Amino acid sequence: MRKFLILLAFLASPAFAVQPDEILPDAALEARAREISQSLRCPVCQGENIDDSNATISRDLRVLVRERLVAGDSNDEVIDFIVARYGEFVLFEPRATGANWLLWLAGPAMLLAGGAMAAAFIRSRRSAPVPEALTPEEEARLREILKP
Numbered sequence: 001m002r003k004f005l006i007l008l009a010f011l012a013s014p015a016f017a018v019q020p021d022e023i024l025p026d027a028a029l030e031a032r033a034r035e036i037s038q039s040l041r042c043p044v045c046q047g048e049n050i051d052d053s054n055a056t057i058s059r060d061l062r063v064l065v066r067e068r069l070v071a072g073d074s075n076d077e078v079i080d081f082i083v084a085r086y087g088e089f090v091l092f093e094p095r096a097t098g099a100n101w102l103l104w105l106a107g108p109a110m111l112l113a114g115g116a117m118a119a120a121f122i123r124s125r126r127s128a129p130v131p132e133a134l135t136p137e138e139e140a141r142l143r144e145i146l147k148p
Contacts, residue, residue, distance in 0.1 A: 033066050036078055040065075041090050049092065061090075 023030055037051035042058045050058040050065075061082065068078040082090060094100050134142065 029066070029069050032075060033062070033069055036065050036069075036075055037062055039079070039092055040082060041092050043086060043090060 034051060038049045040050045040061060042048050042050050042053035042055050042061075044055040044057055045053045048058075050061045065078055065082070068081055073081070079091070088094050088100070094103065
């Protein structure tokens with residue numbers, strides 16, 4: 001039982017992927033590295049950023065980001081370098097350029113199209129003729145049909 005509790009406590013604790021040997025001594029550079037790492041997707045995990053991922057490639061990317069920052073690159077230059085190597089897939093927010101415009105505009109376009117369809121449906125329902133009340137003969141026939 002004790003081993004189970006220790007295992008449960010270990011699994012419940014947060015996992016920090018950035019290893020102590022990766023951390024830069026300069027706090028400003030480390031903060032920039034963390035900011036960049038949180039905007040890059042792990043190529044293996046795909047749902048995690050490289051800052052949170054324990055995959056080997058994420059570690060390599062974190063080290064590469066820090067190396068580029070120490071070399072004097074700006075944040076954009078580091079991201080451009082990583083994108084040139086791994087493609088735009090590694091960006092959590094793909095850039096709105098070229099063919100990506102289609103992806104960026106598809107969501108709002110579908111929202112507008114759905115809103116237009118809903119408005120047209122509501123408008124057509126309002127203009128539909130109101131059914132007339134039953135005549136006395138129809139009411140009598142209905143009562144006859146519904147009798148137990």
